[in-house]
Amino acid sequence: MKILNYINGEYVEPVSKKWLDNYNPSNGEVYSQIANSNSEDIETAYQAAAAAFPKWSNTTIDERSIILLKIADLIAENLDKLAEAEAKDNGKPLSLASAVDIPRASANFRFFGNAITQFASEAHESVGLNTINYTLRQPLGVVGCISPWNLPLYLFTWKIAPAIAAGNTVVAKPSEITPMTAFLLGEICTEAGLPKGVLNIVHGSGPSAGQAIVEHPNINAISFTGGTKTGEHIARTAGPMFKKLSLELGGKNPNLIFADCNYDKMLKETVRSSFANQGQICLCGSRIYVEKPIYDKIKKDFVEKVKQLKVGNPFDEDTNLGALVSKEHLEKVESYIQLAEKEGGKILFGGNRVRIKGLENGYYLEPTVIEVFDNECRVNQEEIFGPVVTIMPFKTEEEALQMANSVKYGLSATLWTTDLNRTMRISKGIESGIVWVNTWLNRDLRTPFGGMKASGLGREGGFEALKFFTEQKNVCIRYEGFDTN
Numbered sequence: 184m185k186i187l188n189y190i191n192g193e194y195v196e197p198v199s200k201k202w203l204d205n206y207n208p209s210n211g212e213v214y215s216q217i218a219n220s221n222s223e224d225i226e227t228a229y230q231a232a233a234a235a236f237p238k239w240s241n242t243t244i245d246e247r248s249i250i251l252l253k254i255a256d257l258i259a260e261n262l263d264k265l266a267e268a269e270a271k272d273n274g275k276p277l278s279l280a281s282a283v284d285i286p287r288a289s290a291n292f293r294f295f296g297n298a299i300t301q302f303a304s305e306a307h308e309s310v311g312l313n314t315i316n317y318t319l320r321q322p323l324g325v326v327g328c329i330s331p332w333n334l335p336l337y338l339f340t341w342k343i344a345p346a347i348a349a350g351n352t353v354v355a356k357p358s359e360i361t362p363m364t365a366f367l368l369g370e371i372c373t374e375a376g377l378p379k380g381v382l383n384i385v386h387g388s389g390p391s392a393g394q395a396i397v398e399h400p401n402i403n404a405i406s407f408t409g410g411t412k413t414g415e416h417i418a419r420t421a422g423p424m425f426k427k428l429s430l431e432l433g434g435k436n437p438n439l440i441f442a443d444c445n446y447d448k449m450l451k452e453t454v455r456s457s458f459a460n461q462g463q464i465c466l467c468g469s470r471i472y473v474e475k476p477i478y479d480k481i482k483k484d485f486v487e488k489v490k491q492l493k494v495g496n497p498f499d500e501d502t503n504l505g506a507l508v509s510k511e512h513l514e515k516v517e518s519y520i521q522l523a524e525k526e527g528g529k530i531l532f533g534g535n536r537v538r539i540k541g542l543e544n545g546y547y548l549e550p551t552v553i554e555v556f557d558n559e560c561r562v563n564q565e566e567i568f569g570p571v572v573t574i575m576p577f578k579t580e581e582e583a584l585q586m587a588n589s590v591k592y593g594l595s596a597t598l599w600t601t602d603l604n605r606t607m608r609i610s611k612g613i614e615s616g617i618v619w620v621n622t623w624l625n626r627d628l629r630t631p632f633g634g635m636k637a638s639g640l641g642r643e644g645g646f647e648a649l650k651f652f653t654e655q656k657n658v659c660i661r662y663e664g665f666d667t668n
């Protein structure tokens with residue numbers, strides 16, 4: 184099977200006629216071919232997007248909204264097909280793709296289809312000066328959206344939906360590691376009546392297709408989610424071109440657990456925040472810090488719960504962890520487990536590959552819990568992005584906050600306590616864009632979403648995303664007033 188580009192409303196082969204292998208992580212086999220696009224394909228996609236822009240940017244808000252809501256409906260109607268495609272392409276449990284990834288992709292279109300009808304700009308009357316200022320919020324033109332492999336359709340649509348809702352036209356590239364659901368989205372957009380050229384989906388590698396989007400002189404903004412190193416590289420290219428940039432990058436998120444927490448709830452959610460999606464979510468709580476009096480108890484109970492997780496075929500109903508996304512990624516995660524041992528960490532559970540009968544070449548790894556004794560060790564500082572968590576105790580609130588903040592990242596943090604004053608103090612002091620208290624990955628799509636420090640630039644979500652995808656223009660009008668004499 185061939186994964187083709189979707190340009191100007193048509194599925195087309197890449198100009199080079201070259202292809203990349205697409206792997207099924209659950210068995211390590213190549214099961215389709217991906218268009219290996221280059222700058223020529225990006226130029227074709229750009230031309231289609233540029234041609235569509237004048238009409239789309241003048242399409243009424245109602246019409247845009249109706250089309251976005253239709254796309255949302257069609258994603259929901261195709262839930263089973265899309266969830267199966269996602270599980271096969273990514274290795275994640277089908278149950279997760281069905282309950283989280285695909286419903287959220289639909290929700291992204293529904294949310295921005297509705298949000299655009301409520302988006303407004305400001306006016307400032309200069310009283311006594313016969314002057315009124317009003318601020319236009321105009322679409323940027325052709326914009327680039329580049330997304331990663333961990334939540335493929337979920338994050339692809341999280342960018343595309345606000346971009347087109349705001350009247351832009353788009354050249355988008357999903358990850359070459361998980362292109363399948365973005366490929367399927369093309370036909371859904373056609374069926375929903377999205378005019379040709381409004382969304383162009385180009386497949387291919389980061390250094391070729393991705394780089395060509397970022398370098399294109401007339402693609403005016405880049406919305407990117409992915410690794411921090413790639414984000415840095417994109418910023419170096421796009422910054423001097425004065426492109427608008429939204430960067431949602433890596434995390435090394437602390438999970439601070441205090442003795443006064445609701446213990447059972449905390450334990451259940453901490454297992455989820457550690458290992459959901461095989462730990463491949465930038466928001467996973469990969470550093471667990473526990474207040475000393477309950478440290479030994481949590482360590483024991485947490486490990487007991489983790490032992491019960493089933494690593495297995497993504498298509499089995501009782502699978503909790505599926506396969507990691509690629510062989511390279513599996514090896515990267517394993518290298519951190521080896522490093523942990525060298526650094527003096529203690530593997531409390533896991534650390535080994537799992538062989539699944541009939542799927543022996545799949546990329547399976549045990550959920551792994553590592554006790555660390557030095558917050559500065561590399562496994563506690565660097566993003567692993569896999570089913571690996573560290574755990575260590577703290578004595579005081581000040582120490583917990585200091586350890587939580589002493590990494591280069593600042594995406595999210597989770598706090599478990601029933602003390603309101605402590606909640607307020609820590610939420611204020613913590614260096615992260617998102618703080619969850621007694622919950623995790625609890626998402627209201629209206630809220631600003633993104634990180635500080637090396638976790639990125641700007642915020643997605645709600646009106647923040649619509650603001651990102653529009654340019655403000657202030658119009659100042661002096662008028663003749665009434666003669667008051």
Ligand SMILES: NC(=O)C1=CN([C@@H]2O[C@H](COP(=O)(O)OP(=O)(O)OC[C@H]3O[C@@H](n4cnc5c(N)ncnc54)[C@H](O)[C@@H]3O)[C@@H](O)[C@H]2O)C=CC1
Nearest residue numbers: 330331357358388389390393394409410413432433465568
């Ligand atoms: N949301 C997150 O926080 C994510 C973090 N990561 C982290 O990044 C590490 C590397 O994973 P990768 O798959 O290599 O992610 P990546 O950051 O390289 O890939 C994300 C997207 O960027 C594209 N890309 C790569 N190089 C590009 C370039 N020069 N110009 C434009 N686009 C480019 C890729 O094709 C993909 O669509 C992971 O091990 C993980 O630690 C990976 C995926 C998501």
Ligand SMILES: O=C(O)/C=C/C=C(\O)C(=O)O
Nearest residue numbers: 333408431464465466626
């Ligand atoms: O918007 C969300 O709910 C989650 C986003 C997650 C990522 O951006 C990620 O894991 O990269």
